[in-house]
Amino acid sequence: VTAHDLPHAPQTTDDALFQSQLVEMPRPECLRKLALARTGRVAFDMPDGPVVLPVNVRVHGIDIFLRTAAGSELAEALHDRPASFQIDQLDEYRQTGWSVLVQGTANWVTEAELPRYPSERPVPWAGGERSLNIRIRANRVSGRILVG
Amino acid sequence: VTAHDLPHAPQTTDDALFQSQLVEMPRPECLRKLALARTGRVAFDMPDGPVVLPVNVRVHGIDIFLRTAAGSELAEALHDRPASFQIDQLDEYRQTGWSVLVQGTANWVTEAELPRYPSERPVPWAGGERSLNIRIRANRVSGRILVG
Numbered sequence: 001v002t003a004h005d006l007p008h009a010p011q012t013t014d015d016a017l018f019q020s021q022l023v024e025m026p027r028p029e030c031l032r033k034l035a036l037a038r039t040g041r042v043a044f045d046m047p048d049g050p051v052v053l054p055v056n057v058r059v060h061g062i063d064i065f066l067r068t069a070a071g072s073e074l075a076e077a078l079h080d081r082p083a084s085f086q087i088d089q090l091d092e093y094r095q096t097g098w099s100v101l102v103q104g105t106a107n108w109v110t111e112a113e114l115p116r117y118p119s120e121r122p123v124p125w126a127g128g129e130r131s132l133n134i135r136i137r138a139n140r141v142s143g144r145i146l147v148g
Numbered sequence: 149v150t151a152h153d154l155p156h157a158p159q160t161t162d163d164a165l166f167q168s169q170l171v172e173m174p175r176p177e178c179l180r181k182l183a184l185a186r187t188g189r190v191a192f193d194m195p196d197g198p199v200v201l202p203v204n205v206r207v208h209g210i211d212i213f214l215r216t217a218a219g220s221e222l223a224e225a226l227h228d229r230p231a232s233f234q235i236d237q238l239d240e241y242r243q244t245g246w247s248v249l250v251q252g253t254a255n256w257v258t259e260a261e262l263p264r265y266p267s268e269r270p271v272p273w274a275g276g277e278r279s280l281n282i283r284i285r286a287n288r289v290s291g292r293i294l295v296g
Binding site: 038039041043044045046047048049050051052053054082083084086088090092097099101103104105139140 | 186187189191192193194195196197198199200201202230231232234236238240245247249251252253287288
C-alpha cells in the first residue's frame, strides 16, 4: 500500500476557523508537508479526553516515527492503539494557514523496522534514555488550506 | 470553582521531545498563555483515532469558546463529550518551546452563557453562518517548558 492509495478522511465542510475559504489540501502536498516535518503533535485518547503533545518525528512515506523511553506513559499510550499526528502553520496576522492530520495506529517497532538510513530516523532534542521506537502508520491523511 | 482549584494533569515524565530538560509550566503561566491564545487546536475522539483541528478561540478563565455552524461535523463532535484544547510554540532551531493542554468537556452554550463583552467572544476568521457557540470547560490544565 502506498500513501496515494489511502482513503481521504471525510472532509469537514466547516469549522470554527476555516469555512468559506477552506480548501482541501491535495494529497501530494499533504505528503510533502509531512515529509519535511521534524516536530508536530501526537494525539491519543484518554478517559479525560484526548492528550495532545509535541514530539520530534521523522516521517517516512505514511509512517511517523518517534522515540521515547520504555515504560513511560507515552510508551504505554502508543502501544497498538489508535493515534494521530498533526502539523499546522497558522498566521494570525494574515489569517491564513494550513494543517495536515494523520490518523493511524501506533505500535512499538524494532530497529529493523526503522527506515534504513540514520538520517531518516528520529533524533529527540533532549538527552536521556529513549530506546523505544514507535511508529504511527497512517490509515487516513487529510489536509486543509485557508486561503486569505 | 476557579482555575487554580483544578487538579493538574498527571505529569508525563518523559516523551519523545522533552525529557531531561522538561519542566512543568506553573499554573499561572499556563493560564496566562491560554488567556492570550486566539488560535489553537481542538481534539476529540473518533473511532479512527483522535481528530485534531485548528480553531479560533477566546479563552475566559477555564472556559475555551469557539463558534461553528449548527449541524456541522464539528458541532456534532463537540456536544456533551470529552474534548481537549492545545497550544504550543516550538523553536526547531533553538530546540526550545512550550505547550499547554486543556482537557475538558465540550458543550453547546447559549448566548447568555458567553462572556459578557463582545471583545471576549470568539470571532472566526472566515465568513459564513456560524451560529453555534461551543464551550470547552477545563477539568485539567497542564503545561510544559523545554528549557534549552
